[in-house]
Amino acid sequence: MKHELILLLKQRSMVLLVLLSLILTSLSLQNGWQNISHIRTQILHAQQEESLRKQDYLHSHQHDGTLDAGEIGYYLFHNVYHAPTEWSFIALGNRLVTPYVQRIRLLGLQGQLYDGESHHPEYVMLGSFDYAFWLVFFSPLLCIALLHDLRASEQQAQRLLFLNSLVAKPAHFWFKRALARWLLIVTTLTLPVIAFATLHALSTGPLLLVLVVTLLYTLFWTMVSAAISLHTRAVNASFNAMLLTSLWLCMTVILPNLAQLWCHARAPVQDGSQIALQHRQLVHGAWDLPKTDTLTPFYALYPQWRDTSPVIGRFHWKWYFAFQHMADVRLAPQVAAREQALMQRDQATQQLGWGLPGVWAQRQLEQLAQSNVAHLLAHRQQIEQFHTQLRHFVYPFLFEEQPFTAEDFQQLPTFKSTGAD
Amino acid sequence: MNASPVWTIACNEWRRWWHARVPALLLVVLLGLWGLAALAAHHHWQDHARTVADVTLRSQHDWQSQPDRHPHRVSHFGDFVAKPLHPLTVIEPGILDQSGHLVYLEAHRLNSANFNPATEATSLGRFPLMTPGMIVQWWMPLFLIMIAYATVTAEKLAGTLAYMRGNGTAAWQIATGKWLALFLPFLLLLCLQGLLVGLWSWHSDQAGLRLGLMLLAQVLYMAGWCGLVVAVSWWSRQLHAALLTLLLCWVCVCIIFPRGLANLAQVLHPTQPRTEAEYHAEIKLKTLGDSHHPNDPHFAGFKAQTLKLYGVSRTEDLPVNYNGLLMQEGERLTTAVYREQQALHDAQLAKQNAQIRHWLWLSPALAMQYVQMASSGNDLAHHQAFIRQAEVRRYQLIQYLNQIHTFKVNQAEDKDTRVDAAFWQNAPRPTVSLAGIDVSRTTLLASLLVLLGWIVLPCALLYKVSKRT
Numbered sequence: 001m002k003h004e005l006i007l008l009l010k011q012r013s014m015v016l017l018v019l020l021s022l023i024l025t026s027l028s029l030q031n032g033w034q035n036i037s038h039i040r041t042q043i044l045h046a047q048q049e050e051s052l053r054k055q056d057y058l059h060s061h062q063h064d065g066t067l068d069a070g071e072i073g074y075y076l077f078h079n080v081y082h083a084p085t086e087w088s089f090i091a092l093g094n095r096l097v098t099p100y101v102q103r104i105r106l107l108g109l110q111g112q113l114y115d116g117e118s119h120h121p122e123y124v125m126l127g128s129f130d131y132a133f134w135l136v137f138f139s140p141l142l143c144i145a146l147l148h149d150l151r152a153s154e155q156q157a158q159r160l161l162f163l164n165s166l167v168a169k170p171a172h173f174w175f176k177r178a179l180a181r182w183l184l185i186v187t188t189l190t191l192p193v194i195a196f197a198t199l200h201a202l203s204t205g206p207l208l209l210v211l212v213v214t215l216l217y218t219l220f221w222t223m224v225s226a227a228i229s230l231h232t233r234a235v236n237a238s239f240n241a242m243l244l245t246s247l248w249l250c251m252t253v254i255l256p257n258l259a260q261l262w263c264h265a266r267a268p269v270q271d272g273s274q275i276a277l278q279h280r281q282l283v284h285g286a287w288d289l290p291k292t293d294t295l296t297p298f299y300a301l302y303p304q305w306r307d308t309s310p311v312i313g314r315f316h317w318k319w320y321f322a323f324q325h326m327a328d329v330r331l332a333p334q335v336a337a338r339e340q341a342l343m344q345r346d347q348a349t350q351q352l353g354w355g356l357p358g359v360w361a362q363r364q365l366e367q368l369a370q371s372n373v374a375h376l377l378a379h380r381q382q383i384e385q386f387h388t389q390l391r392h393f394v395y396p397f398l399f400e401e402q403p404f405t406a407e408d409f410q411q412l413p414t415f416k417s418t419g420a421d
Numbered sequence: 422m423n424a425s426p427v428w429t430i431a432c433n434e435w436r437r438w439w440h441a442r443v444p445a446l447l448l449v450v451l452l453g454l455w456g457l458a459a460l461a462a463h464h465h466w467q468d469h470a471r472t473v474a475d476v477t478l479r480s481q482h483d484w485q486s487q488p489d490r491h492p493h494r495v496s497h498f499g500d501f502v503a504k505p506l507h508p509l510t511v512i513e514p515g516i517l518d519q520s521g522h523l524v525y526l527e528a529h530r531l532n533s534a535n536f537n538p539a540t541e542a543t544s545l546g547r548f549p550l551m552t553p554g555m556i557v558q559w560w561m562p563l564f565l566i567m568i569a570y571a572t573v574t575a576e577k578l579a580g581t582l583a584y585m586r587g588n589g590t591a592a593w594q595i596a597t598g599k600w601l602a603l604f605l606p607f608l609l610l611l612c613l614q615g616l617l618v619g620l621w622s623w624h625s626d627q628a629g630l631r632l633g634l635m636l637l638a639q640v641l642y643m644a645g646w647c648g649l650v651v652a653v654s655w656w657s658r659q660l661h662a663a664l665l666t667l668l669l670c671w672v673c674v675c676i677i678f679p680r681g682l683a684n685l686a687q688v689l690h691p692t693q694p695r696t697e698a699e700y701h702a703e704i705k706l707k708t709l710g711d712s713h714h715p716n717d718p719h720f721a722g723f724k725a726q727t728l729k730l731y732g733v734s735r736t737e738d739l740p741v742n743y744n745g746l747l748m749q750e751g752e753r754l755t756t757a758v759y760r761e762q763q764a765l766h767d768a769q770l771a772k773q774n775a776q777i778r779h780w781l782w783l784s785p786a787l788a789m790q791y792v793q794m795a796s797s798g799n800d801l802a803h804h805q806a807f808i809r810q811a812e813v814r815r816y817q818l819i820q821y822l823n824q825i826h827t828f829k830v831n832q833a834e835d836k837d838t839r840v841d842a843a844f845w846q847n848a849p850r851p852t853v854s855l856a857g858i859d860v861s862r863t864t865l866l867a868s869l870l871v872l873l874g875w876i877v878l879p880c881a882l883l884y885k886v887s888k889r890t
Binding site: 024027031034035038042045046049053077079093094096097098099100101102103114115116117118119120121122123124125126127128129132133137141145149156237238239241242245246249252253254256257259260261263269271272273274276277280281284287288314315342345346348349352353358359362363366372373376 | 443454457461464472475476479480483488490494497498499501503515516518519520521522523525532533534535536537539540541542543544545546547548549550551560563567570571660661664665668672676677679680681682683684686687688691692693694695696697698699700766770773774787794800801804836837
């Protein structure tokens with residue numbers, strides 16, 4: 001084994017390839033880290049700003065020590081954060097597109113939940129250069145480069161017959177050769193990861209998972225490459241290279257694309273714009289309806305406010321926030337159906353992962369980084385819970401018309417991101 | 422000096438492809454993949470086009486069926502516009518999935534373009550999309566490499582190259598013959614694709630210009646690759662070395678550099694979160710003037726000016742609705758600030774673009790993709806033009822409503838008035854159309870320059886290596 005490695009590293013092109021791989025792996029890690037730390041800084045900044053802004057609001061909207069609860073609902077924005085976890089840098093996933101800081105107020109949630117982020121769309125389209133991409137796309141190419149000509153190179157150097165006559169157990173010999181190459185590939189991939197994890201003092205559990213995914217995924221490609229290059233008739237290195245490259249394209253582009261088409265056909269998702277349009281219609285239509293049309297179903301949900309003073313005048317905040325909420329309630333079945341369809345797609349992706357190692361590796365890393373659609377949905381649910389918490393906090397002041405004091409203002413709930421480390 | 426040896430060499434090359442079977446087979450596979458990609462892309466386009474049509478129809482219906490309302494209610498009811506699609510999206514969807522396709526236009530708010538499928542994509546969404554554009558950008562060069570990496574090296578190894586040279590065939594003739602043999606089939610494929618798509622989308626906006634530019638870029642791109650393959654094949658002493666060198670070039674040019682460049686730009690010039698921009702705009706608005714604040718200097722001045730204009734002493738005596746005038750002034754201010762914020766954001770993205778353009782020569786594949794995206798109306802410039810158009814429409818519409826508020830609503834009973842629905846039905850809501858291709862002028866120029874350089878490079882290399890043998 002040692003001799004095999006020495007033999008390998010004596011070739012100058014091999015040393016270059018190993019160095020290149022080491023550098024690019026480190027770059028991919030660093031790039032992911034940069035992206036995530038940018039998100040972290042922005043979130044930290046927004047958190048600091050938020051408390052300042054709330055104090056500012058308190059000062060400017062206070063009249064004799066009390067505030068108007070309706071105005072708080074309408075004018076006061078609360079930040080919600082999609083915080084990255086410790087290992088999010090390993091796979092940026094949909095963190096490239098999802099907003100990491102959003103502002104929510106007490107109005108209907110469905111009108112606010114889908115606000116876009118100001119990212120560069122072309123950048124998102126080209127995709128991130130993170131470890132997941134590097135592993136899923138490039139480690140197969142490394143395997144192919146190192147293993148496609150196991151027999152063919154010996155044949156070319158006219159040593160193949162000689163070798164076959166020398167070694168007692170050819171299988172053992174070729175196994176050692178392939179193993180040495182796999183070890184080299186694994187080293188170039190895992191060494192930077194381990195160094196990076198040590199440098200930033202990251203937790204070891206996820207590190208082990210990353211290492212296992214890396215080992216298994218490269219092992220798969222090593223085995224495929226070795227199987228093809230050790231085939232008895234595989235003495236044409238170029239043919240092997242072409243065959244393996246085609247296989248690589250099949251596994252990393254064609255099949256995932258077909259799988260995605262199948263997934264989308266199997267679990268169709270209503271376009272979000274339909275929800276937005278209906279939400280608007282429900283919210284604004286309520287202005288033209290008799291107030292009881294809104295309040296009766298609302299009081300059915302919140303019987304505790306049923307006996308509060310009736311809304312007689314042209315406008316009252318409690319009626320206003322009631323119809324905002326009722327729009328969300330009416331849309332809830334559609335939103336749930338959308339969520340379910342998206343989860344179905346995610347489940348289907350997981351199942352496809354058993355047949356497509358690339359998809360499997362990508363998904364494993366995204367699960368670890370919490371940057372998958374399932375995490376986005378969980379985040380949206382968190383926002384919804386926070387919104388509910390806010391509503392329940394403000395409702396007593398609206399419906400019972402209690403004075404909203406500066407002290408109450410300090411008690412307003414703030415968003416706690418469970419994703420944060 | 423006649424051209425017939427060139428032609429003979431090209432024909433011989435094709436004969437070899439036919440006899441070796443593998444190249445011919447690869448071409449057939451490429452065609453099959455192209456068909457698959459075209460089907461998938463067409464499905465994708467249809468899906469989007471249907472969404473856009475649905476949204477436009479529904480938005481129009483909702484708008485027109487509004488009852489009698491107070492104008493300010495209508496300006497908060499707002500309007501939805503969907504981003505129009507060019508049929509050439511079928512070839513290159515570009516940022517279609519990444520940029521939102523729906524903007525909500527309402528009074529004193531600048532909303533983002535929302536709903537992009539990329540946000541809700543599963544892990545499968547992280548794999549590159551298969552489209553006809555991608556076939557040209559990635560797969561044609563790759564298949565070209567696999568078909569023809571041996572084109573000159575094999576002749577060299579078999580000794581026929583030296584024989585031909587000894588017979589007096591000039592190096593340029595051999596190179597041109599080989600290059601033609603590689604290039605013509607791909608040219609045929611590209612023209613065929615152009616013709617089919619042209620027939621399918623001839624009625625669309627600027628179809629000729631857009632398709633022409635796209636085809637030009639594709640032809641230049643493939644011409645460069647053919648040149649590179651011939652040059653590397655001539656330069657290599659071994660078949661295997663030729664293949665590996667070409668594959669390495671392909672990986673760098675098509676995959677590593679585009680992603681690397683985009684990531685570099687993002688790391689060097691990171692974008693601010695949208696919420697920050699919104700907050701800064703609000704702060705700025707407060708310093709400019711707060712119409713809710715009775716003693717605000719800006720609005721006090723505005724009031725005095727208005728009273729003077731109409732020659733009255735109290736707002737109640739004005740012949741028009743003062744609230745409506747306030748709304749107009751307020752909208753003017755907020756719009757100015759929001760547009761400024763939008764310009765700042767655009768400038769931020771422009772910085773990233775400039776960074777990428779600076780290094781674009783590294784990746785002709787990216788340059789070609791830029792041309793494809795610009796031609797199909799799916800690049801950043803077109804998206805920004807759409808946002809600008811939507812913003813203009815928003816401002817016109819809101820100010821129209823504010824004018825109705827000023828002139829048709831009696832100030833004394835302002836809040837209880839409903840204005841006839843006919844006014845909304847006649848509101849100015851110009852159709853948002855796809856911007857002309859000249860919005861992407863800078864990108865197009867830079868990309869085409871890079872592509873021109875891309876064909877010069879292999880020629881220079883070829884000139885050098887052909888002297889060697």
